[in-house]
Amino acid sequence: MALFLHPKGHRDMPDGTSLEFHTLFPGEGQRPSGVVCVRHDYSWAWARIAVFSSDTMGWQIFPETATLVPEGFEFTTHTMVGGFICWEFEGVITEFILVLNTDTFQFSRMDLPAPSREADPKFKIGQTKDGRLCFVNEKEHTLSVWISAAGDDGVERFVLHKMFLLHASFMEVTNCSAEDTISRS
Template structure:
């Protein structure tokens, strides 16, 4: 009599999400679309939260691939804030601005004053150590001149103002309180171009210019003769990218901020279009040329807008004894 066949092996036990290693979990989390979705996933259970908290390398990589979250839009001069709704779509020799050293020093109050539209800014610094005011004046500029009627940008501890009339950037180091001048190249002196100062993912100081749907990036670096100046870095045509989020033939694009290699842009129908047209706020990655919609207003905002962008990780997603006690 023939032997009966052996019984089939038992089916393998199902693999659950909790059985995945931290490395596999982080590979999955790396594909999430935004910081908001990552936070939701991390707080789903203790295992997910532990995986995110225990890996600084993962958090660094996640941030490198995505724009910083847009927390609010400040309307000037009213200082009213618009908080975007959370969405699933993510949303002598002149020295270049370098990050100010983190040294302990007395607290200081800085006041910037302009008596008229044509006058240079004057900076007054009050020190809690000496209890005195110190007046800081910018360098003389030929026959004088005016700062552009814009708010100064803060880049790595340096306050910078653009002066297209003189074709330069006036920079104030907030540690030494010394002014320096950085000359703009001719293509950036076009009156109709819109400039924004910031830094790349590698921390290099840069100027971003938008003119007729063309976005240009210039880096402050030494040329072949060792002279420091703005050098052309990259140029992008925004026409195809913008069409992904707004279907309009004539779109007005304004750069608002440049942080860690991402340009934050405001998109509206051209000035002579319908005032009831929506206004969109997007991020543009200088490495991948990818556009992400951050927020959409139902109608155009007719005053200057400054974005408030989160630049660091929330403590609840960083592994430490205090956050573990509070959040688990």
């Protein structure tokens, strides 16, 4: 049986808003599977969350909320990681991610570490075994792992956890040096 939740043919709503749907898998805390629907305007100035639960077969609709996205920033991509849905935003450079915690259904903004703030950064968002967000980026043959942690002010931010030089690993995997693969002009 089909359930039609958005206008036929596309996800764009006629009033300048957009819908996104994300699947929730059962959690360790006995959370049932479900669907998160995120409705937002194109500038992400506000968003509204609705959650469909497979347990109750009903929707829980949360109040509209401001999303902490400054004017002039544009959404680029999203990633679902464990208990989080993360959206990347960029202005001139990628500076932060918007995070929706799927346990609390609260939005927060997490600034990216300064070394990764550049045009076209190479990074991936993930989750640690204990459920914290992590951020991994590669720059100048070094892999950096950043883990979210609350600062003294209670604000979650990424802190450097470990760094790995990639030269030895690169040679082991490819049987050639990193310098051999760099195109020479």
